[in-house]
Amino acid sequence: MTIHVETLIRSLGKAYPDLVKTGLITYQTKPQGAPGSPVISLDLAKEGVFLSFAREGQVLKEVTLRIQNSKAKNWVFPNELPSPLEEKMSRDWVHETLSEPDKILPPKVVAGLSFGMTERYSLEGFHIPITLQIRYDENEMVEKLTFLPTSELRW
Structure with missing residues (x-):
């Protein structure tokens, strides 16, 4: 299934049933949680x-894109990324393209697991204020992109 990522990001704050009704999500499985x-x-x-959705009202709170997938060989992100994002992005490329981040969390090791750097950017031009969090791997290549309403941000 192809997902229109930019439309999904623009749907932050909308309810799950509305996303299904418009055909943006076609999965039969409903969101679940503990x-x-x-x-x-x-x-x-x-x-x-x-x-990620709020349980109450099933409102979309977060969209995370796995640009790299360590569990799948030869993984290529299968959907079109919003401009100017690309399939392979280094930290230098991100800084040249998006400028300097609002905040940076340095790499860390938690319970023996290594996590790369995370950077935060404020995005403009959306229906609500949106923050982009970029997580890098140890080689400073983009691993995950998370889009969330700035009101949900916890740093």
Whole structure:
């Protein structure tokens, strides 16, 4: 299934049933989460997209794109990225294209797992204020892109 990523990002704040009704999400599986958790999610693994919803009202809170996938050999992100983003992006390329980030979290090791740097950017031109978080791998290549309403940001 092809997902129109930019339309999905522009749907932040909309309810899951509306996304299904418009055909943006065609999966039969509904978002799920741990009992009592305020968040439910839908992992569209083959499409490289992870969606997070508020349990109450099933409102879309986050869109995460897996640009790299360590579990799949020869992984190529299967959907068109919004301009000016590309399939392979280095940290230098991101800085040249998007300018300097608003904030940076340095690389870290948690419970023996290594995490690359994370940067935060404010995006303009959307229906609500949106923040882009970019996570890099140890080689400073983009691993994940997360789009979320700035009001949901917790740093």
